[in-house]
Amino acid sequence: MSEPVTILGLESSCDDTAAAIVRHCDGAAPEILSSVVLGQTDLHEAFGGVVPEIAARAHTEKLDLCVEQALADANVTLDQLDAIAVTAGPGLIGGVLAGVMLAKGLAAGTGLPLIGVNHLAGHALTPRLTDGASFPYLMLLVSGGHSQFLIAHGIDDFTRLGGTIDDAPGEAFDKTAKLLALPQPGGPSVEAEAKSGDPTRFSLPRPLLDRPGCDMSFSGLKTALLRERDRLVEAHGGLRVQDRADLCAGFQAAVTDVLAEKSRRALSEYIASNPFDPVFAVAGGVSANMQIRAALETVSKEFGARFLAPPLALCTDNAAMIAWAGIERLRAGLTDDMTLAARPRWPLDQQSPAMLGSGKKGAKA
């Protein structure tokens, strides 16, 4: 058994400023000593989406406060830390830069090692933080900025089986909410509205469902929804509450169908490799959606894989996952020096061809 490792993690790649402290003794379950997330939803609200310059400004002036809060919450001082881990990409570059530079300052001032973490690796390694998942496991990352299937073989070794070629599902939920005059973030409000809706009334497309492979597309779905909305507004002089609920239910059903079917394909590819302890894990804000979660769990069962959905606070952007990825990297002897760069794009899988499209919001890879 090795010494306990305590790491500070920093995250600032989108619209959440976060700091967390995680401690791990080899052989025991990791402990999240603190996890502070300062959201910026209010700052971006008037603009109907994340404004990169506004996000960068907020991160620059909030990160150190966030670190102080995380230290206080954990009752840990800087000299009790073993390293500083920070998201070095992918994401909105202004925010990533602020995080990387703050971390460099902290590392210089304390003499601690600096560890640059891929934000997506943070999400993808979370099942090891929460459930001790062992490699290789299948991962579906569905958030406001990402949608991809990955097989995690090791802390630095991922195979991307497929991903969205345009919008991410969370982005589609957010745009749907905007089109239907529902509050942001769109995911929870569309889900709530869908409860009283009829998912069969509008037949919305399931893009790419008829194509082989695990690639996904969600922008056509949004366009179809817009067309239906305009038709209803034209006919009635506005959007009736029941029509809106039916549109939400139809939209959610379409996203669910696409994610479930693509998960089926990803699982069959993964299971074919004969993993020792088959696990299908999800991460990202969209995995908070109960209907989607239930559908994915059902598919997972079909293949005899254990379904892991970390608690919501660890599914959405947070710094505990960055601290944890930092612990994994430190244990593997992977640290960075003061030339560490902030990267707007940084695919986890360096081999598979890059994805075609990129959405408007947040990190792409």
Place this chain on the structure above:
Amino acid sequence: MPSDPTILAFDTSAAHCAAALLSGGRIVAATAEEMGRGQAERLMPMIEEMLAGAGFAWRDLDAVAVGIGPGNFTGIRISVAAARGLALGLGVPAIGVSTLEAQAEGMARPCLSLADARRGMTYALVLGEDGPPVMTDAPDALRPEMPRAPMADPATLAPAMARIAAARLALGAPLPRPAPLYFRSADAAPPKDPAPVILP
């Protein structure tokens, strides 16, 4: 705080990386590199080289001074974030100094300090009076009687910032955390397509 504090100053508010070290009441090291991009990668190694060359280490610092602009937003944030991290890591104060103050350092007061604000505008600050800096399209009409500070030179900027920080420390006034001087709000427009009217 010792009477002659050791202060590191750095600035990346324009196309350069600049740093200086004040110790024992004089500038003991200074460096400036012209740089269009890559400041985030170069800044800390450059400072480390400068400190080591003068026989200093990070832990010898009593305070950190940093350029808060006006200038390139991303460049300013690179230094401000590093300074705030460094201050937290060392447990020392960080002090924000504007380019407008730095380029007028050592001049008799009152004097006028100007900087290019692009898009036909100029930043202006009168030193020796209490008013805030402003952005103007007619700098020539502004206080023509006053002597003007020379435009910032990366080589002298950081030493001036270190001395200004030392003076502020000596005053014992409260030291707010450094924050970028933006002048302009973020370019962002509200969404174009209005939400539909909702009917019962």
